[in-house]
Amino acid sequence: MRYLILSDIHANWEGLEAVMNDAAGHYDTIVCCGDIVGYGPDPNAVTEWVRGNVSAIVRGNHDKVCCGIEDPEDFNPIARAASIWTWKELSADNRAYLRELPQGPAAHAGFDLVHGSPLHEDDYMVSRSDVFAVALKLQPALTFFGHTHLQGGFLIVRRRNIGSLGKPMVGSRPAALQLESHANYLINPGSVGQPRDGDPRAAYAIFDSETKIVFFFRVPYDIETTQGKIRKAGLHDQLARRLQTGC
Ligand code: ZN
Secondary structure: OHHHEOOOOOOHHHHHHHHHHOOOOOOEEEEOOOEEEEEEEEHHHHHHHHHHHHOOOOOHHHHHHHHOOOOHHHHHHHHHHHHHHHHHHHOOHHHHHHOOOOOOOEEOOOOOOOOOOOOOOOOOOHHHHHHHHHHOOOOOEEEEEOOOOOOOEEEEEEOOOEEEOOOOOOOOOOOOOOOOEEEEEEEEOOOOOOOOOOOOOOOEEEEEOOOOOEEEEEOOOOOHHHHHHHOOOOHHHHHHHHHHHHO
């Protein structure tokens, strides 16, 4: 089975469209690590697409805030304003869908899905030191996560030795990671809609459960159109500018 792994789409329709065109024919089913909405200008189109196409998903912190489950008190002012705009923009149906999204970890066939960390859905796993506590308790051989918007992740051997996968795909060729049976893996496919690793291209991954290979991809998309929509919606200009730099 080939799984298309998506995360942090953040209401970016053009990013999602580019990923789906790029990945067409190379996967059997789609899973998502959350943050469908927030920041971006197309929350309804993206949520409707997820409702119709994704077979397994966990909620992200922006999904919770944008549908009213949580207050945006921990958000910076730009993210808070975007979450209020998104809440107003979302249809009642889409808001109800977001409210029902499951909390991670969610066990899937052969792997887990989480948004932030296996220990808490809102925790960030950025550096190896963030993973120490996780490594001691980690059960599944493979966990996909998002939240940091950084493509890559970690491998853990004997619960103690933690290695960073770095930034797997830098050029134009996809990167392949062969999973080894003696290690546990925490894999981040990167963000479809708001990359923050210095590469503005939309990010995704494909996992082949038969060969045990994870492929990392980046694909350019029509950033200018998304920026135009962000400005037209009256969202903060920083949300448009950061798409250009991928930071
Ligand atoms: Zn996010």
